[in-house]
Amino acid sequence: MNLSELQKSIIEILRDDGRLSIEEISSKLNVDIDEARYNLTLLSRFELIEKQKDEKYYYKGDRSYIIFAEIMKFYPVENVMSMPAIVEEDTSIYDTVVYLFLENIGSVFITKDGDLVGVVSRKDLLKAALSNNNLDKIPVSTIMTKMPNVRYAYKDTSVFDCASMIVKYEIDGIPIVDNQNGKLVVVGRITKTNLASMFVRMGYNYSVEEIL
Numbered sequence: 266m267n268l269s270e271l272q273k274s275i276i277e278i279l280r281d282d283g284r285l286s287i288e289e290i291s292s293k294l295n296v297d298i299d300e301a302r303y304n305l306t307l308l309s310r311f312e313l314i315e316k317q318k319d320e321k322y323y324y325k326g327d328r329s330y331i332i333f334a335e336i337m338k339f340y341p342v343e344n345v346m347s348m349p350a351i352v353e354e355d356t357s358i359y360d361t362v363v364y365l366f367l368e369n370i371g372s373v374f375i376t377k378d379g380d381l382v383g384v385v386s387r388k389d390l391l392k393a394a395l396s397n398n399n400l401d402k403i404p405v406s407t408i409m410t411k412m413p414n415v416r417y418a419y420k421d422t423s424v425f426d427c428a429s430m431i432v433k434y435e436i437d438g439i440p441i442v443d444n445q446n447g448k449l450v451v452v453g454r455i456t457k458t459n460l461a462s463m464f465v466r467m468g469y470n471y472s473v474e475e476i477l
Contacts, residue, residue: 271296272304279314279324286321342427343420345463346441346453351376352405354383359400362390371437371456375409380448381417381440383409417442417449424463427455 268276271294278293279285285293291301305322308314315325350370352361354377365373365387375383385405393408394400417440418427430439438456442449 269304271300272308275301275304275308276313276324279322284317284319284321284323290322337425337428338423340424341421342418342424342441342455343453345424345459346420346455347459349374349440349451349454351451353377354406354409355404357401358390358393358397358403358405358408361385361405362394362400365390373405374440374451374454375405376451378448379450381412381415381442381451382406383411384415384440385409386437415440418455419443420452424455424460428460431455431457431460 274294275290278290282293287298287301287305290305291298294301305314305316309316309322313325314322316322350364350368350373352364352373352375354375356364356375361373372384372386374381375385383406385408389408389410393403397403416430416434416436418430420441420443422441427439431437438454438459440451441453441455443452444450
């Protein structure tokens, strides 16, 4: 939402001074009553301010931001994760490169008998392709980032925590795992693309239920 300079000023004084009448607002901003009333009405429609029974206004806050923050901090990642990209540790680098580009993904998770043991990114595979000639004979396990240095999350981890991990460690995405008989079985992935899709959906005028 794009606010005018006057509307921004109204929000600022209500945030700083608390409850004010329309007369007090127009006086502080040196505008006439009608102009103040018009802008106060718009801000009320945006649900940024609210008028009490005593005809005084107060700053309510940007409700859409509050809703988004609540979703990010408490919404389980399993509801936005996508299918994982997985190869076994003895898969060749060549076959992993082909798989990555066919699937158009940024990273591949490496497993051993179904247990998460590592991850390789596009950057890892590019480095290997530039420095080796026999990619079809070298297992991908030789270039992967190995456990315990792989960042991962569980299905009930919040979207916020996953996003924070991606930002902190500057990675494309993380595997979502399920602990099964001592093994970390990869059941999904959360990536920058998943997070961007959430932003795009929230850009539309949907209710929270429709967004989720």
